[in-house]
Amino acid sequence: MNELVYRNENALRAIALVLSIVIWAALLLGTVGMLLVWLLVFALVAHSALIAHLRGNAIRINARQMPDLYQRLHACARKLGMHQVPEAYLVNGNGVLNAFATRFLGRNFVVLLSDVVDSMEDRPGALDFYIGHELGHLRRNHQTWSKVLAPALFLPLLGAAYSRAREYTCDRHGLAVCDNPEDAQYGLVALAAGKRRWRTVDLAEYSSGAATRPGFWMSLHELVGDYPWLNKRHAWLRALAEQRRPRLGGRNPLAYVISLLLPRVPGLGIGGGLVVVAYVAILAAIAIPAYQDYVGRVSVSTAMTDAAPYRAAVEQFAVQHQAWPQSVGQLGLAPFAGDANVAGITLGAEGTLQLTFAKAPARGHVLLLTPYVRDHAIHWACSGDLPAKLLPAECRTEQ
Secondary structure, eight states: OGGGSOTTHHHHHHHHHHHHHHHHHHHHHHTTTHHHHHHHHHHHHHHHHHHHHHHHHSEEOSSSSSHHHHHHHHHHHHHTTOSSOOEEEEEOOTTOOOEEEEEETTEEEEEEEHHHHHHTTTOTHHHHHHHHHHHHHHHTTHHHHHHHTHHHHTSTTHHHHHHHHHHHHHHHHHHHTOSSHHHHHHHHHHHHHOTTGGGGOOHHHHHHGGGSOOOHHHHHHHHTSSSOOHHHHHHHHHHHHTTSOOOOOOOOHHHHHHHTTSOOOTTTHHHHHHHHHHHHHHHHHHHHHHHHHHHHHHHHHHHHHHHHHHHHHHHHHHHHHSSOOSSGGGGTOOOOOOOSSEEEEEEOGGGOEEEEESSTTTTTOEEEEEEEEETTEEEEEEEESOOGGGSOHHHHHHO
């Protein structure tokens, strides 16, 4: 059964595991474990929606419901040495030829889309390839490893290479459950030709396309993609059935270099990665200035709090002496020592308090609080060069 595992999968998984442990440790330490809690909650809620949809809308495959599919599922599982047969469902494919496997709270699931089942009526053995491929994901615990290795799957070159290796491994599982090797080849070629035309495809001719050396762009897009090109997968199936090495064209060396520089999002390829980067850039363009303004307002708010004792002392001095103080010493207070947000609070002429700031964007600006008498009460006027968006509420009201 070890021959069912593609040669590079274990090595790539080991490298990804080491890197993922380092990244997970940094993320968990940096967020004091809160990231893990949020990820677990999000994954549980999102995944439960899929399982609920299957159980509420799909057809459960069992001995009484779709017995032919049930028998195929059990036969394929036995061939792969799987003692526990996963829960299986048939879902309306809406024209899509595919199947998938998943795992939720310790239970395995296989989902067959109706179009792939219907398209293989003339060659039912080809359906075993799809079942075996998905059982391969479950047998190799790919769903569990995907969660553990999630940080590494975002890494250029490595994440995509590991994903492609998994697909090659599962293709081998699909081939292993087929009594006729051509069933596996026709099952795979249907993904390229569609649910009717697959019958007329020349298998040898299709596989031979993988022997042509791909150009830069084909090489690049495969290196950043989660799936190998179909003709390469097909060439591997034919070669395995004939017990030989496949004839594959080598990739363009420059594509390896460029792929290391491109952002990667699992399942989205180059375009998806660039879109995500664009969204992040847009959000950063909005969020960074907003955050800077927030920091500035915090500094100004802190300064107003720090200045409150000095304002009260100025008012008390003015009431007692019918004049404005000329120095902090007259107020009976110690000079302001400064803190993380406020650089200084000084007393100027006519009782004016000058506030300066320690953090950008308020740093370098001055807020002046000048006392004046109106209706037998002391009020404070704001001036200086502090941007209007950073002014405290009492200054905006006064203006």
